[in-house]
Amino acid sequence: MTYLRYELGRAELALAAEEQEAAAALRRPLPDPPAWLIKQGIGAGRPPVSVHAGDCWDRGKRWRPLSADEARRALSEGVRPCTHCRPDTALGVID
Template sequence: MAGADERITAVRAADVEKTRRRPAPEPPQWWIEYGIGVRRTPERVHTGDCRMGSRGRPTTAQSVRELLLTVPEVVACPLCRPDSELGLLDT
């Protein structure tokens, strides 16, 4: 049994080292924050590096632009200001 335990330990250590070397994935450039509930409708849009909100999915700049211009219930995050970054508002 000692040989099997040693092998398991070695494999786990190799996995940890492999994970440590792997670079972190790039954050998305834009994301949409969704509400709570059955429908989970879009509520707010953010730039990719914003840390406000927690229920989101990555998206494109075009999707963010469309949501801000066509869905009155969707607002731009007041912290990261994606509307300004997209040129929808003058800063």
């Protein structure tokens, strides 16, 4: 009977520790989004599809961060700008 109480106590302590870790993870601040993103295509070469602002809602799932200079270069090389966040306007790359 004592062994059973011991095991129950250990299980309760483990559960309490997991709950504390989960609560701490929720309190951690989220990292700042990158300033600029490029949406990658599908396939072997994964060609770039579009340039987005870091907080754009239409960025999709296949993206990687860019610096402002890389974003300007991509736009000048013909990668289309997002029609929602308008990175070309914000970066001053309007034709």
